[in-house]
Amino acid sequence: MILITGSNGMVGSYFKEEFQDEELLLTDIDTLDIRNYGKVFSTISNLKPKFVINLAAETDVDKCETEIDHAFHTNVIGTSNVALACQANDIIMVHISTAGVFDGEKHDSYTEFDAPNPQNIYGKTKFEADKVVMQTLKRYYIFRPGWMIGGKEKDKKFVAKIIKLIQKGQTNLNVVNDKFGSPTYAKELVRGIKEIIKTGYFGLYHMTNKGTCSRYEVAQEIVNFLKKDVKITPISSAAYPLPALRVRSEAMRNYKLDLLGLNNMSNWQDALHDYLSSWIGSC
Numbered sequence: 001m002i003l004i005t006g007s008n009g010m011v012g013s014y015f016k017e018e019f020q021d022e023e024l025l026l027t028d029i030d031t032l033d034i035r036n037y038g039k040v041f042s043t044i045s046n047l048k049p050k051f052v053i054n055l056a057a058e059t060d061v062d063k064c065e066t067e068i069d070h071a072f073h074t075n076v077i078g079t080s081n082v083a084l085a086c087q088a089n090d091i092i093m094v095h096i097s098t099a100g101v102f103d104g105e106k107h108d109s110y111t112e113f114d115a116p117n118p119q120n121i122y123g124k125t126k127f128e129a130d131k132v133v134m135q136t137l138k139r140y141y142i143f144r145p146g147w148m149i150g151g152k153e154k155d156k157k158f159v160a161k162i163i164k165l166i167q168k169g170q171t172n173l174n175v176v177n178d179k180f181g182s183p184t185y186a187k188e189l190v191r192g193i194k195e196i197i198k199t200g201y202f203g204l205y206h207m208t209n210k211g212t213c214s215r216y217e218v219a220q221e222i223v224n225f226l227k228k229d230v231k232i233t234p235i236s237s238a239a240y241p242l243p244a245l246r247v248r249s250e251a252m253r254n255y256k257l258d259l260l261g262l263n264n265m266s267n268w269q270d271a272l273h274d275y276l277s278s279w280i281g282s283c
């Protein structure tokens with residue numbers, strides 16, 4: 001049996017489909033709040049799952065910036081609670097990190113061998129959580145996705161925001177062209193996690209779709225897919241100040257998976273089309 005925390009979000013929405021042959025215990029904040037050490041410890045100790053996959057996190061980057069205690073409590077203490085319970089029961093933990101741990105100054109894609117240097121609270125909490133997992137456990141997997149795409153009605157991120165604006169009838173959109181990243185289709189991420197956790201090759205892996213792009217390019221690709229007459233105008237992020245700093249580049253490559261011959265992620269445009277077909281295509 002595999003226990004999953006935070007399963008009611010974007011990534012969690014693909015587990016039933018991708019882990020059909022496994023018995024899953026899908027929990028969320030109402031059934032297993034990872035901030036509650038007693039509950040986390042007793043649940044893991046009683047069930048003794050084969051893996052605990054920790055998806056639970058506060059992922060709203062701007063909320064993390066304004067509710068700092070909440071961000072550290074959820075993302076660091078919560079992760080620590082899960083890691084300690086896994087340690088006490090000798091259970092393999094699977095944890096999800098983020099491209100947001102890097103400072104964005106690198107002009108090439110970040111690999112697993114680049115040092116994190118987070119620039120906002122979300123990134124700091126996620127980096128602290130990575131360290132907690134690495135220091136607490138010998139047997140762990142940490143997967144680092146980039147810009148998450150997926151989740152359909154649970155999608156709270158960039159792709160859903162653009163689609164909603166277009167569906168509302170907007171025909172002119174201003175989108176920043178000075179922030180870069182590596183889109184990561186949650187469905188492929190979950191499929192990749194399933195493959196890697198079978199190997200026993202513990203450690204940290206970047207797992208994004210192939211290629212990097214700007215937000216502007218993602219929006220343009222969405223418009224092309226929808227075949228809508230929508231004009232996307234590239235603008236500077238200076239025009240859109242937000243509570244949390246967005247670094248220049250969150251571009252990553254799956255260097256370790258490449259070296260191991262295990263990188264099965266598609267390129268970002270194919271992944272985005274697959275997602276849009278599965279969602280908009282079915283509406």
Ligand SMILES: NC(=O)c1ccc[n+]([C@@H]2O[C@H](COP(=O)([O-])OP(=O)(O)OC[C@H]3O[C@@H](n4cnc5c(N)ncnc54)[C@H](OP(=O)(O)O)[C@@H]3O)[C@@H](O)[C@H]2O)c1
Binds near residue numbers: 096
């Ligand atoms: N989404 C992204 O852009 C992105 C990018 C890179 C990495 N990641 C990482 O990927 C992992 C999965 O995130 P996601 O994309 O699926 O985000 P998501 O859609 O926000 O899902 C996170 C889930 O965690 C739940 N949660 C929050 N606090 C919790 C708590 N204390 N106890 C238990 N559950 C709690 C949330 O419930 P509520 O909705 O009720 O709060 C939500 O269902 C996270 O580690 C995240 O940091 C995400």
